[in-house]
Amino acid sequence: MEQAALALMNAFPPLAGVPPWAVTLLLIVAAAVVILVFALTFEGVGSLVLRKVAGDIQARIGPNRVGPNGILQFLADGVKLVLKEDIIPANADRLLFKLAPYFVFVGSFAAFVVVPFGVGLIAADLNVGIYYVMAVTSLVVVGVLLAGWASNNKWALLGGMRAAAQIVSYEVPVGMALIPAVLVAGSLSLQDIVRSQEGLLGIFGWNLFHNPFTFFSFFLYFTAAQAETNQTPFDLPEAESELVSGYNVEYSGIRFGLFFLAEFGDMFIVAALATACFLGGWNVPFLHAGTLPWIWGNLLSLGVFLAKAFTMVLVMMWVRWTLPRLRVDQLMRMSWKYLVPLTFVNLLGVSLWLLVFKGKGIPGMIASLFG
């Protein structure tokens, strides 16, 4: 950010008199606002798309009242959530009850900071990118547990306990399934991981096709991440037909809205990480987006990235409206008995591959055969 601020001051002479820290602060705030706006827009539009997709899959129409063809439904929903009465149960732990939604929302929203949207479009290219995402999304556990506990409702408590157990269990396979991408790139930074998939190979440069193990780990990651973010078929914490609504059962109004937004935020984060780590991120096939003029390179790469990420989001919605839900013991068994060992074996496989073939993937080797 500081370099960006200095560059900006050089580019705009009138800014020369302003202290550098002020410009940096301004830029940080601006970046945060842009990301927040993006996240909220995505979450709003995402909820609309989710309902439209659901309508399509379930042989019905879906929302079609607000605005042409219902496209303004999410605004109506948002306004409704904000205006609704905020009820705190009489015996709830008021402080924790109020605090919980922020944990969940911040946990989901903060992960947006390191999402590489384009060549230069990243709020903070942390050198510990993936590690940061894993760490910050863990905050969700705290919020969900707090919400379940503070509501003073047994169903909410059960939901909170389920969520905590589930998120903690599935963080292991999620992390393990992401490491192959880190190994291939040799860096934790998401930008470096995306850049490592650059090249003239087009989509065969993606980590997905790097070697059999990375191919496999993409699916492992996607499954485990669905579970970590409580998406169907792993939506046990909010299992509507069992726990009524789970940890957020006592929440109303905008506090519920925050849980709701966080859910969609999580959905995007999963899709974005899958895109960045396995599907080539913002790389435009057969083009070096980085060498294009700044504005075109960024626009093009942003478009490519969003297209890929939204496709993944659509896949998640598709799964969501198709599959039934697992039982809690089956869910735990799946994590510890199947996914965790599989991801470990997979990690070993990737490491050996990189060691034996000196970091080259199958497409790379085929390409070098032809010079």
Add this chain to the structure above:
Amino acid sequence: MTARPDALPTQEMTINMGPQHPSTHGVLRVILTTDGEVVTRAVPDIGYLHRALEKIGERVTYAQYMPFTDRLDYLASMNCNCAWAWAVEKLAGIEVPERAEYLRVIVCELNRISSHLIAFGSYTADMGAFTPFLYAIRERERVNDLFEMICGSRLTYNYARIGGVSGDAPPGFLEKTKEFLDYFEPKIDEYNNLISYNKIFVHRLANVAVVPASEAVAYGLTGPSLRGSGVPFDLRKDEPYSVYPKFDFKVCVGAGERGTTGDCFDRYMVRINEMRESVKILRQAVAQIPDGPVLAKVPRVFKPPVGESYFRSECPRGETGIYLISDGSVNPFRLKIRTGSFVTMNIFEKITRGLMIADIVAVIGSFDIILPEIDR
């Protein structure tokens, strides 16, 4: 794990499931005692929908009671209508025109299909897959259209009459029924492909809440819940009434297809297969239906002779038995209704011990209970 002497004491948690809960299929209340997610005891508490239907029966005339039977099981009103008509006819010894009996069988089997559709749909929704529910609703809509055509009503039909039915099938009804059958039969395979053999779905249901055949008989289960345990008992075959003996159909029983005989999956599959058998019966009935009157001559002030009778018929949720005592007046002296859902509550506590909370939902759904039948 052995408890350390200085460990914090743990306590079982009592949770109230219902009467407002999305998966108790109405206003059933189950008092759960749980150890974490494991249910140590689940006691059903019924009575939230009690409307004294039996007592009302003693206060209204035989014909006036017909609309009340609609409310006995609102998902299978036709079956309850006809059960009442058959029961009163048995008491009074009334001969019913054959066309009326055929029409009754047609509407009963159509209603069985629509009731099983709801059972199937809500069960999958309970298991977390909401989409099949809407598919089931889509097909049920066509059945409702047919009923609207024949009696003008879409939920509480009041179609049967003592001595026949309220009106003949309108022109085009039988053709529409045939059309529906042609449309519906392939849909059953669609359901099976979509959800029945889905791995997660099977894992949720197989080997859960097994009711052995001996126990199912001992506890008086009837209908699909009994047949799910592998007991081939169907009143339409074993104690034939109306024109059922004329039709060729199979009694579907659970066979432990994916687990143990008598588990939730078997009870679920029995309903799916029964829809096929209903289609079979309907095809035959629509083809064979004779011409003629649809209502026997029954005196306006209807007074059955002194006596008593018990008539039972196969409703979608098991045996609906109607016990009537007549003292020769216009009202029944005593009316007792035995329903399929009610008896499943007896075995509920026994088979749910040690299951998970999510399984409780699976058990409730597998019995396909409906609360107005339980509470009456």
